[in-house]
Amino acid sequence: MLYLLHSPAWAPEDQPPQPLPLTLPAALLVVLATQGGWMTREQLAAVFWPDAAPADALHHLRTNLNRARKLLTTWGLADALQGERARLRLALPTDLAQLRAAQASGDAALLARLSPAQWLQGWRLPGYDGFVQWCDDTAQQLQADWLQAGRRGLVPAPATAPAAALAQTAAPPGRQAEWQRLLASPSPALLLLGEPGAGKTTLLRAAWPQAPCLRGLEGLHGMPYRPLLDALRPHLDSLARWLREPQHPLRPYRLDLARLLPDLAPDEPLPPLDALTAQTRLAEALARAFESLAPVLLVDDLQWCDSATVDWLLMLAHSGRLPWRAAARTHAIGPALAQALDALRSAVRLEELAVPPLSRTALADACAARWPAQAFNAEALDRLHALSGGNAFLLGELVAAGMSGVDAAGPTGARVARLVLARLQAQPAAVRQAVQAAAVFVQPVPAAALRPPAAAGDMPGSTSDADWAAAGPLAVASGLLGDTGAGLACRHDLIRQTVADALPLAQRQALHRHAALWLAGQPEADALGIASHWQAAGEPQTALAWQHRGAEQLKARGRFDEARAQWRTVADDSLDATQALRARLELAACDLFDDLARGQTALDAVLAQLGAVADAAQRRHIEGRALAALVDNRVFAGDIARAGQHAGRLRQLLPALPSSEQVDALEVLIELAMRAPDIPGAWALLAQLRALAPRRPTLLSYEGQIHWFGGQVQAAHDALARLLDLHPDYCRGITVENDLAVMLQALGRIGEAETMARRSLQSWAGVAHTETLSLLVLGLVLTSAGRHGEADAALQRALAMAREQSSPGFEAEALVRRARLLLQWGRAAEAQQALDAAAPLLAATPEPLRLSQLALAQVQAACALGRPADAAALQRLQDAGARSHHPLVQWRRARAAADRAWSAGDRTGAAAAAAEMAAVAQAAGLQEALAEAWLLQADALDDPVAGQARRAEAGALVDRLGLQGLAARHQAWRTWPPAGAATPR
Numbered sequence: 013m014l015y016l017l018h019s020p021a022w023a024p025e026d027q028p029p030q031p032l033p034l035t036l037p038a039a040l041l042v043v044l045a046t047q048g049g050w051m052t053r054e055q056l057a058a059v060f061w062p063d064a065a066p067a068d069a070l071h072h073l074r075t076n077l078n079r080a081r082k083l084l085t086t087w088g089l090a091d092a093l094q095g096e097r098a099r100l101r102l103a104l105p106t107d108l109a110q111l112r113a114a115q116a117s118g119d120a121a122l123l124a125r126l127s128p129a130q131w132l133q134g135w136r137l138p139g140y141d142g143f144v145q146w147c148d149d150t151a152q153q154l155q156a157d158w159l160q161a162g163r164r165g166l167v168p169a170p171a172t173a174p175a176a177a178l179a180q181t182a183a184p185p186g187r188q189a190e191w192q193r194l195l196a197s198p199s200p201a202l203l204l205l206g207e208p209g210a211g212k213t214t215l216l217r218a219a220w221p222q223a224p225c226l227r228g229l230e231g232l233h234g235m236p237y238r239p240l241l242d243a244l245r246p247h248l249d250s251l252a253r254w255l256r257e258p259q260h261p262l263r264p265y266r267l268d269l270a271r272l273l274p275d276l277a278p279d280e281p282l283p284p285l286d287a288l289t290a291q292t293r294l295a296e297a298l299a300r301a302f303e304s305l306a307p308v309l310l311v312d313d314l315q316w317c318d319s320a321t322v323d324w325l326l327m328l329a330h331s332g333r334l335p336w337r338a339a340a341r342t343h344a345i346g347p348a349l350a351q352a353l354d355a356l357r358s359a360v361r362l363e364e365l366a367v368p369p370l371s372r373t374a375l376a377d378a379c380a381a382r383w384p385a386q387a388f389n390a391e392a393l394d395r396l397h398a399l400s401g402g403n404a405f406l407l408g409e410l411v412a413a414g415m416s417g418v419d420a421a422g423p424t425g426a427r428v429a430r431l432v433l434a435r436l437q438a439q440p441a442a443v444r445q446a447v448q449a450a451a452v453f454v455q456p457v458p459a460a461a462l463r464p465p466a467a468a469g470d471m472p473g474s475t476s477d478a479d480w481a482a483a484g485p486l487a488v489a490s491g492l493l494g495d496t497g498a499g500l501a502c503r504h505d506l507i508r509q510t511v512a513d514a515l516p517l518a519q520r521q522a523l524h525r526h527a528a529l530w531l532a533g534q535p536e537a538d539a540l541g542i543a544s545h546w547q548a549a550g551e552p553q554t555a556l557a558w559q560h561r562g563a564e565q566l567k568a569r570g571r572f573d574e575a576r577a578q579w580r581t582v583a584d585d586s587l588d589a590t591q592a593l594r595a596r597l598e599l600a601a602c603d604l605f606d607d608l609a610r611g612q613t614a615l616d617a618v619l620a621q622l623g624a625v626a627d628a629a630q631r632r633h634i635e636g637r638a639l640a641a642l643v644d645n646r647v648f649a650g651d652i653a654r655a656g657q658h659a660g661r662l663r664q665l666l667p668a669l670p671s672s673e674q675v676d677a678l679e680v681l682i683e684l685a686m687r688a689p690d691i692p693g694a695w696a697l698l699a700q701l702r703a704l705a706p707r708r709p710t711l712l713s714y715e716g717q718i719h720w721f722g723g724q725v726q727a728a729h730d731a732l733a734r735l736l737d738l739h740p741d742y743c744r745g746i747t748v749e750n751d752l753a754v755m756l757q758a759l760g761r762i763g764e765a766e767t768m769a770r771r772s773l774q775s776w777a778g779v780a781h782t783e784t785l786s787l788l789v790l791g792l793v794l795t796s797a798g799r800h801g802e803a804d805a806a807l808q809r810a811l812a813m814a815r816e817q818s819s820p821g822f823e824a825e826a827l828v829r830r831a832r833l834l835l836q837w838g839r840a841a842e843a844q845q846a847l848d849a850a851a852p853l854l855a856a857t858p859e860p861l862r863l864s865q866l867a868l869a870q871v872q873a874a875c876a877l878g879r880p881a882d883a884a885a886l887q888r889l890q891d892a893g894a895r896s897h898h899p900l901v902q903w904r905r906a907r908a909a910a911d912r913a914w915s916a917g918d919r920t921g922a923a924a925a926a927a928e929m930a931a932v933a934q935a936a937g938l939q940e941a942l943a944e945a946w947l948l949q950a951d952a953l954d955d956p957v958a959g960q961a962r963r964a965e966a967g968a969l970v971d972r973l974g975l976q977g978l979a980a981r982h983q984a985w986r987t988w989p990p991a992g993a994a995t996p997r
Contacts (some may be wrong), residue, residue, distance in 0.1 A: 014045050014106040017128055018264065019774070020135050022087060032135070033763065034770050036060070037080035039137050040073075044093070044102035046150060048109060052099050062142040107259075108154075115157060127261050127303050127333075128154035135774075152332065184211060184218050185381035186374030190367055194219055194337065199363035201329035201356055203314065204339040206367035207424065208506050209405025212339035215367065216310050219337070223306045228316030229454050230505065231548075235538045235562070236320030236569045239311070240298050241272055242498070247305060248275055254304055262304060265297035267741040271568060272298075274536070281708060283745020291570030293744060295324050303334050311338035313505065315345050320571060322352055329361045339367075369402025378404065383411060399427070405506055406431070412491065425506075432492075432510040439490055442483035447492045447502070451511035452523040455541075456499035457530070459484035464526045524549040528558075539565050540578075556586045560595060567602075576602055589624040593634055596621075601641045608649045609818035615642045629668075636662065636669045636677060643680040647687060648781070650821020652858050655684050675705050682714050686721040687859050689896055694718045709739045713746050720755065721861070723898040726937050729755035744775045747782055753789045757796065758900070760939025760973045765793045784813040784822050788829060795833045796940055798976030803833050824853035824862070831869045836977055840876035847873055860896035863888050868904040875915045881908070899936035903929050903945075910948055923952035943969040944978055 013029075015021045020042060021029035032038050043059055044051060057069035064072065077093070077100075084092050092104050111126040131151050136144050183191035194202065194215065204212040217225065224247075226239035244251065251269065254260045255276060262269070270277035271294065302309055311317065311325065328334050345353070356362035370378060375397050379388050388396070395415060400407040403424050409431040436444055449462040463480055484500055487493040492511075494503040502508035512520070528545035531537055540562035546555035563578035575598075582595035597618045603611030618638045625631040639662040646655035662677055669677060678701040685694035698714050705711070716731035732752045736743060743749045749772035756765035769790040776782035787810035794803035807830040814822030827850035834843035847870050854866055870885035886908065893905040906928040913921030929945035932938075946966035953959040970978050 014041075014104050016042065016045060016106055016108045017111065017126060017131055018261065020132055024087065031767055031771060033083075033767050034135060034137060035079075035083075036076050036137065036140070037083050039140070039143055040076055040080050041083070041093075041102055041104075042132065042135075043143075043146065044100060045104055045106050046108060047101070048106075048112065050096075050099045050101045056100060059142050059146045060140050111154075111158070127300070128158050182218075184214050185378040186370050187211065187215055187367075190215060190365060191219065193365055197337075197363050197365075200332050200335050200361050201325070202335075202337045202363045202365060203353070204337070204365050204367050205342045206339075207343075207369075207403065208341055209403045209424070209428065209504070210367045210369065211404035212367050213312050214404070216312065216337055216339055220306075220308055220310060223308050223310050224302060225310040225312055226317065226321065228311070228313035228318075228321075230313070230316045230509075231454055231544055235540050236318055236566065236571045236574070237272060237294070237298065237324070238538065239317055239321050240302075240324070244273060244298075244301060246497070248273065250305075251301060252276055260304075262297070262300050264741070265293065265300060268293045268297040269301060283709070283739070283742040291572070294570050295327060298324060299328060299333060307334075309334055309336040311336055314338040314340040315349060319348065319574075320569070322349060326352055326356065329356055330359060332361075370397075370400075370404060370407070371402065372397050375400070375402060375407065378407065379411070382408070386411075400424075401427075403428075405504055409435075428506050429510045429514075432507050433514055435490065436492060436511060439492070440479065440483070440486065442479040443487045443490065443492070446483045446487045446500070447507075447511055448515060448519070449523055449526070450487075450493055450500055450502050451508045451515070452520065452545075453501070453527050454508065456496040456501040458499050461530050462500065464523055521549045525551070528554075532558075538562075552585070553587055556582050557588075557591060560591060560598075563595075563598065567598075572602060589621075590627065590630050590634070593618060593621055593625060597634060597638055597641070600638070607818055608645055611645050612642065612649070615645065632665055632668050633670070633673065636665045636673050639665065640673075640677045640680045643684055647680070647683050648821065649819050650824065650853070650857055650862075652684070652687055653856055656688070659684050671704055675701060675708070678704070679710070679714070682718070686717055689721055689858075689860060689898075691718060691722040694721070709735060709742060710746060712738075713742075713748060713751070716751065716755075720751075721898070723896075723900075723936065725755055725758050725899070729759060743771070747772065747776075747785060749775055750782065750786045750789055753786075753793065757789065757793050758938055758940075760943070760969075760975070762793060762796050762940075762974045766790065766797070769793055780813055780817055781819075784810050784817065784819070784826075787813070788822070788825055791826075791829055791833065795829070795836060796975055796977050798836075798978075800833065800837045800977075804830065804837075807833060820853040821857075821862075824850045824866070827853075828862075828866050828869055831873065832865075835869065835872055835876060840873055843869070844873045844877060858895075860892035860898060860901045864892040864896075864901045864904040867892070868908050871908040871911055875911050881912050881915075886912075899932050899938060900941075903932045903938065903941050906932065907944075910952075914952070919952050919954070923949060923954075926952055939969065939973055940975055940978065943973070943975060947978070 013023050014032075015023065015029055020032035020038075022032055023029040032042070039060070040056065043056060053070060053073060054066065057064075057066075057073040061069040061072055077095075081090060081093055084090055089104065092102055094101050094103055107126060108128075108131075111128060114126060128151070131154055132147055136147060190204075194204070204215060206212050224243045226243050228239055251262070251273070252275075254262050255266045255269070257263060267277060267280070267282055270280070271282060309328075314322075314325075317325075325336055325338075328336060340349075353362060372393070376388070376393050379386070379393065379396065392415070396407060396410055399410050399415065401424050406424060406428050409428065413431055413434070436447060439447070445464060446459070446462040449464050450457075453461070462484070484493070488495055488500070491503055492507055493500045502511065515523070524545045528542050528549060531542050531545070539558045543555045543558035543562055546552075546558060559578050560582050563575040563582070566572075566575035566578060579595040579598050583592050583599065586592040586595065596614065600611055600614030600618055603614060615638050619635065619642075622631055622635055625634060639658050642658045643655045643662060646652070646658065659681055662681065666674055666677055678697050682694050682697045682701070685691075685697060694714075695718060698711070698718060701708070701714070702711055712731050712735035716728045716735065719725075719728035719731060729752065732748055732755065736748050736752065749768050753765045753768035753772060756762075756768060769786055772786040773783060773790065776786060787806045791803045791807035791810060794800075794806060797803075807826055811823060811826035811830065814826055827846045831843040831846040831850070834840070834846065847866070850866060851870075854862055857863060867885040867888040871881045871889070874881045874885075889905045889908050892901050906925045910922045910925035910929065913919075913925055926945050926948035930942060930949060933941035933945055943966050946962050946969070950959045950963035950966060953962065969975075
């Protein structure tokens with residue numbers, strides 16, 4: 013099966029899918045598979061070479077079709093690519109074909125599962141703009157077809173809400189015209205606009221009574237995605253079931269959803285979070301969840317939805333994925349929402365529909381439908397229309413009050429307020445207290461939560477327990493409260509606003525304080541909502557403490573910019589020195605992946621202010637976190653000496669830190685120990701980490717890394733491969749794909765290494781730190797493959813990103829790897845320039861791997877330029893070899909000896925050094941290094957027969973591994989010594 017509805021993959025029967033390589037031959041297969049039938053050769057060539065002459069385009073096509081057939085042969089499907097003189101087709105089963113069959117047959121269950129929203133997710137071939145455009149155009153068409161199927165009622169609701177429940181009911185009385193426009197709209201987004209109480213919500217829910225509905229809550233719009241999560245919680249059982257299905261579109265986003273809904277993975281630790289991809293993946297996970305629930309989404313009170321929810325709705329509308337229908341108060345739309353809606357209008361993705369007051373005729377129809385037992389004569393209808401102004405909510409209040417207690421004077425809101433407050437005053441004390449508390453809570457809560465302290469049974473004059481037990485049902489019966497299923501809340505926002513506005517300040521503050529205290533005791537407490545209650549209660553410093561917790565929740569949901577804004581407020585406004593310093597520490601830690609120099613400055617400032625923290629335990633806690641962040645910062649900056657200084661103090665503090673902080677500290681200390689290098693120390697730290705957190709999946713990551721830095725390349729690969737197999741979702745929380753690419757390259761598995769490096773780039777797109785790492789590995793892999801231009805592009809981009817991040821470690825790595833590429837490319841002078849720029853950046857590093865890589869490149873550049881090898885570089889190689897047993901370090905030391913011997917005309921010395929290289933590489937399983945050693949031996953051996961045999965072995969290995977760069981590198985070596993040097997003997 014060829015999977016195209018997400019990241020492309022091929023799966024032989026009864027085997028797990030394997031990622032499709034991002035290559036031109038694979039892209040040809042994707043186009044043919046998407047076509048689903050015969051395609052002319054000219055059409056296929058035009059996708060990739062639209063600007064080329066027809067003959068040239070067909071020539072390119074023939075060349076790459078041969079490569080495509082070779083790829084199919086590796087799958088055991090050589091005959092799947094079928095061709096005639098003028099046309100081609102690919103005879104392979106695909107999930108896209110399943111989708112088209114489901115659309116044709118009306119298979120609703122299959123359609124719901126096979127959403128094309130992520131067709132070829134992230135799979136775009138650089139340098140082929142025609143193919144990229146074809147991908148985008150095809151994606152839009154597939155999504156449009158799928159949405160059309162949904163509108164025909166083919167895409168089902170969840171199992172808890174059968175598809176039949178989504179059928180449209182009759183139009184609300186008096187709203188036939190709006191009803192018809194609402195149902196007929198083809199727009200990705202539609203917005204109902206009207207005054208409060210106009211009947212917008214009734215219209216939406218009548219059209220799609222079982223569709224999921226997001227609800228904005230006034231004053232509670234700080235926590236990202238709150239309306240979405242409230243709408244998803246009733247469907248947790250369905251979500252959990254779908255997440256267990258291997259091919260369900262939700263499955264890859266299981267742990268992303270679990271960040272928002274912990275019950276979906278209650279016992280599973282979540283992967284670390286990054287600043288950019290987390291936000292994107294959370295949004296995608298939510299989109300897929302709602303796409304699985306129903307073909308349309310409702311939004312009530314859009315004007316009160318948080319910014320993350322609004323951004324998410326915009327994404328849906330612009331992509332044309334899941335159509336949504338929303339309601340908003342015309343005059344309550346703020347500037348930010350107005351700007352967002354303007355963008356949708358400009359893109360012609362939004363339809364707006366006014367919900368005006370009921371006309372006299374429409375009002376008569378509404379009365380007849382809502383109160384069939386009452387006979388309204390013309391005079392009564394005239395009076396109702398005059399008093400209500402056509403407002404549907406006020407109409408109901410007037411009928412309930414027998415048209416008494418209000419006249420037509422004043423705005424609609426004032427008339428509503430008089431009726432609501434009159435009804436409230438007529439209720440028993442316990443009912444009044446419940447409604448007043450509900451008006452302050454805003455969100456639905458259990459009836460018990462509505463009993464404020466002033467109503468406690470043990471206080472003089474308070475409501476009795478019996479009266480309070482009856483208060484909830486009576487409040488619902490009165491029409492002031494409603495039971496939402498999640499708890500009690502005011503039946504309408506007009507009731508809530510009227511009651512809240514009428515509260516005396518002292519009582520309102522007391523109720524806000526009660527709400528904050530009750531909510532703080534609930535699981536998954538919304539910290540920003542609690543902060544808003546404390547602010548309204550007149551206790552801003554308490555609110556700041558909850559803002560700090562709210563920032564942590566924002567960060568956990570990928571909203572890093574909003575988290576930073578909250579922490580800045582806490583740092584600036586808090587009168588508590590400890591609290592302010594903790595906020596500054598979090599701000600500094602956020603800079604790890606953005607600007608290492610700025611982050612270091614901020615962390616140093618935190619340490620300088622520790623004296624302001626009076627409590628010793630708090631002081632140690634903050635110092636420990638700051639030191640751990642500084643060690644991490646300096647390690648990734650390549651400043652191992654400074655990292656070691658901070659680590660010394662961190663080790664002293666370690667026993668006094670809480671266990672969670674010890675885990676974080678041990679992880680950064682392991683990172684430092686591996687690079688020091690102190691491999692025994694790293695293993696000892698890992699043992700401590702395993703004792704503290706034995707079920708932590710990242711233990712395998714550290715095990716693999718320690719193996720790597722210790723020179724056990726195959727063991728390193730095996731540990732990381734096991735991590736990726738057991739926890740595939742972790743590839744977007746830690747750099748496991750990038751690290752695996754490093755191991756695969758070292759083992760000579762070039763094709764797999766490229767696939768893994770490109771997967772890492774896709775997983776971490778937009779995260780500068782990890783994207784740079786992945787580009788460095790990709791450049792190294794492409795150099796081995798002999799694809800010089802592509803390798804140079806990757807390394808140049810990595811170099812630019814390293815400088816943007818103020819990371820001398822990354823900058824040096826990019827320069828040295830580019831020098832290696834340039835030497836292979838025959839551009840020795842440019843290589844020397846790159847090495848001259850890299851050397852000062854690595855002057856203070858103790859890392860043998862980095863030092864030996866630099867020193868070998870310096871020796872090779874000197875030889876290529878006909879100069880004597882730099883004595884300092886040779887000494888660095890000797891020192892690195894003495895301090896590290898890593899096979900790459902030992903191999904590089906021997907490689908430099910071979911280069912020097914050959915350039916000096918010492919063939920015997922070159923042969924001995926090549927033999928040592930071969931022994932080191934063979935023992936460690938370093939296939940590319942082994943092939944290179946054999947090629948050197950072949951030229952250096954005195955015995956021509958032995959040399960020819962060795963050359964044949966090396967050639968077979970080069971061909972098998974695809975090491976096309978090695979041939980060029982060896983040819984350059986064979987041209988040594990330069991003119992004027994001694995003749996090799």
